[in-house]
Amino acid sequence: MSLGTTFALILIVALVIVIPAMRAWRRRGAELKGRLTMATIVDISATHTSINYQPVMKIDVEVEQLDGPPKRCSIRKVIPPGMSLALGQMVAVVVDPKDPNRVYFANATALQRKDPLADNLRLATSIPPQFSGSLAVGDVVALTPTGDGSISVQVDVVKIGQPRQTVFCLQSFPGTPPFTVGDRVYLKLDTLSPPRAGYIMPPEFTKGQTIPRTGNRVDALVLADEILFAGAKGQARINSAVQQSLPETYTRQGISKWVLQLSVFPEDGSAPYEGSASVGVSSPDKAAVVSQTGATIPIRYDPNDPQTFTIDSIAMGWGDPKLALAKLSKVAAQVAQERGSGSPSV
Secondary structure, three states, X not given: OOHHHHHHXXXXXXXXXXXXXXXXXXXXXXXXXXXXXXXXXXXXXXXXXXXXXXXEEEEEEEEOOOOOOOEEEEEEEEOOOOOOOOOOOEEEEEEOOOOOOOEEEOOHHHHOOOOHHHXXXXXXXOXXXXXXXXXXXXXXXXXXXXXXXXXXXXXXXXXXXXXXXEEEEEEOOOOOOOOOOOOEEEEEEOOOOOOOEEEEOOHHXXXXXXXXXXXXXXXXXOHHHHHHHHXXXXXXXXXXXXXXXXXXXXXXXXXXEEEEEEEEEEOOOOOOEEEEEEEEEOOHHHHHXXXXXXXXXXXXXXXXXXXXXXXXXXXXXXXXXXXXXXXXXXXXXXXXXXXXXXXOOO
């Protein structure tokens, strides 16, 4: 065998060993230090290659970003027998810290990190794939045991200014269900239009916090955004404003929380009424506005439930509240890391 042939064989063997090792090392680094997030599968196609007689598939995903719209990336992966992937399915991914265009499916190593987000991702990936529709809130109307250990839960989904829509959730619970008739719960809906079934999120989804049974029932994840665009308009006079205690991590970022007692005057001329609202603001300037007793501010309310209302941040010129919520979420994650627990509510 000539020297040139020997060198070529050594080079080939080195590449066969070194390249997979480098890829594994890079993935390992992403699993330990990369950003954990969620992604939605938008396309699945064949690559016409295989490893150990198993097909390698190209899975296109839209990856959630800290700021801005989702980013489309591709993952090439062997699909082993028994692994099920579907369009629209939400999956946990980890982003390469050195290349944001490179993502991997989050494995057990990534999801077991001491990272507050890992808890949420483990929860999200436990949702059955058929419930890949929107996140909703609804009121529990009835619980009916089925005889096989499951419970059929009737939930009336709440939509601002629209009739309620009934869906059924067939689930099993360890012990007694963590809710009862009249409670408001979060649920993931199926993709039908209109939806017919849902999956009720467990208490871990909100770290055990619940939506009030009476009074102002605006929640931060669903109705707070929906009411700004679908709610009826009105004005509210601030009768009192009481600042709530927050960790120093929030306050040094200019974030504060207030409980306001308000007199609400609907724009349509219907009778005024009294109500209260818990408001989180992201700067001292905004805090000065919401804490000014006697001032009048624009609000949006649910015409089906006038006690459910919120400050109209868009009419006040504060822009899209999602940006403020993103800031709050980042600080919440920082607080959770400092405390070694789940994200607190603001």
